[in-house]
Amino acid sequence: MKKTLRLLAFSTLTLFAISASAQGIDDMMRPEKWHGDGMTPVSYGDKIHFNEGKPTKQEMEINAGGSGIYDIAVICNANSVASKCRIYAKGTNYSVCSAEVPLARGQKDVKVYLRGVGTTDGNVKIGIESDGMHSVEISKPEIKKTDKQYKFLQGGDITMLHYVLDRGGDYFDADGNALYNQNDTREEKAQAVLDYMSRRGFNFVRIRNSNNPGPQSPDASGKYCFIEGYQDTEDCLSLAREAKRAGMEIQYTFNLSDYWSNGECQRIPRDWQEKISNVWSFDEKVNMLVSLVGEYVKTVMRQMADEDIYPAYVSVGNETNAGFLFPYAYSYNVPSNESKAEMPTGDAHPENIAKIINAAYDAIKEVSPNSKVVVHLADATADVDKWGSPSTYKWYFDLITKAGAKFDVIGASYYPAWSETTAESFAKSCEMLFGYYGKDVLIMESGYNFAPKRKDGYDGQLNHNAQAYSNVYTFSQDGQKGFITELINTAKGVGYENSGDNEIVGSLYWDPMMIHVEDQWGNNVTGWAHFTSNLKADVNVVENTTLFDFDGKAVAAWQAYEGNQYSVYKEDENTRVELIEKETKGKQSEITYDILGRRCNNAFIKLKMRNAK
Secondary structure (H helix, E strand, O other): OEEEEEEOOEOOOOOOOEEOOOEOOHHHHOHHHOEEEOOOOEEEOOEEEEOOOOOEEEEEEEEOOOOEEEEEEEEEEEOOOOOOEEEEEEEOOEOOEEEEOOOOHHHOOEEEEEEEEEEOOOEEEEEEEEOOOOOEEEEEEEEEEEOOOOOOEEEEEOOOHHHHHHOOOOOEOOOOOEOOOOOOOHHHHHHHHHHHHHHOOOOEEEEEEOOOOOOOOOOOOOOEEOOOOOOOHHHHHHHHHHHHHOOOEEEEEEOOOOOOOEOOEOOOOHHHHHHHOOOOOHHHHHHHHHHHHHHHHHHHHHHHHOOOOOOOEEEEOOOOOOEEOOOOEEOOOEOOOOOEOOEOOEOEOHHHHHHHHHHHHHHHHHHOOOOEEEEEEOOOOHHHHHHOOOHHHHHHHHHHHHOOOOOOEEEEEOOHHHHOOOHHHHHHHHHHHHHHHOOEEEEEEOOOOOOOOOOOOOOOOOOOOOHHHHOOOOOOHHHHHHHHHHHHHHHHHHHHHOOOOOOEEEEEEOOOOOOOOEOOOOOEOOOOOEEOOOOOEOOOOOOOOOOEOOOOEEOOOHHHHHOOEOOOEOOOOOEEEEEEEEEOOOOOOEEEEOOOOOEEEOEEEEEEEEEOO
């Protein structure tokens, strides 16, 4: 028996997000409606309470009011982050959508977001899953219909994976089991690690491409370099292939340097320095650099496209607050009395920043039109707390926008250690940026210590902390997990609470891979810098912030990623749904929506539902 349903909607139909009084939503607060294993809920004022004591999986069912996609939010109070506790929703013919429950800091209610919950018949199961190590309360459930699916991009920077493996580092799961065999090739090992990360919740990775690392291309002091064979285009393309096979989206960063680049260190690649040395005038040098950037970016993008790799996001530079390719594209003046080796004397030329960004933008879009171009700045979250606005970001993006720069997304670093502010402050900053520029925000970097010190007993790079977190998220595995859980939930909530179209689209961790590795004599062999004199590694300043511990074992923070899953259509054994689009001729005024609420102009959507039997 076949059943066919046509869904047609004309221009008078408007779908929009509304608050829904779904049948049974209030039943969430009635303990007798919950069923399952473990601790059954009990009433507690206007809340229901799941006690600690034993592993629990309890759920109840509501009818959301019809087929489509919904956002659900529930107020939660969890008294610990030292164990697993997640809330989830599952609609008919869709996979589970879940969220790890954040800690209720200072007994403050936390709204937890389940966004993009799909259902083909309106029925949705909502549940709590806990290992029983702590209690949780829930209250004030909300549900509203939306017109779009939702997926938050969550992951981290994998640029150093090959480097760590080649220097003898090994990665293990949370139980200490090796992720690969020792006789596997490096590529097989890397693939096994990325596959594991994907299973634990990563759906997104960052890869940073430097031009030509090596001792021939040192930093401005001549003392440090990075070693050859890593972070270059060949290495990055190999990482991109592995990430694609692991099913993860890619954020690809062009450092526009041979060495590390950040706000005050943007050294021109050595090959480009040599080329511009042959021309005399400042403007000619700038024009040549603009051309070199465009050619370089296009070449790399084409190499990826030849292997059917199209990054979701591509950033032009890394933390470019001061500009890049110093001194030809500064965002502010650097007088002689303030200059240093990595920042030579020069004047502000925002028009040159725009020219370089646009050369890269055009090259990216020519090869991969759907890739979104990112301009990335360093952490300035504290501006909101200090001045009431994202002052640094507004100054910079006003500057380059006025100069005509083209970009799609604002990339932001956010570290409690640098800004000493909370995820809530970061969210406020993003909401202001939405209003100024109408652009989505991508968290390009964030990190938190899993141990207070490096293995050698010295402070790591993120040795400060936001005061609001210092007695809550300690520098421990549980503290690291707690911060990441809060950050992801806060970022997801921005789009839920915000009435506009903009979102924080994802969060990238830095650096999950750069673990501590020693040689047979106990000497450190992994470091962000190597001495040009002997190529030995300097200290590894982030080894206590990674997502694998000093022995390479997966840390508790993976639960934060694993707990956040996103609803996707998934056929069950009885029903198969096919969406077939065909052009509409002579019906230009018609607007059609499919069962997921997706708008399709000038097209009929035919939904075929067949009994698989």
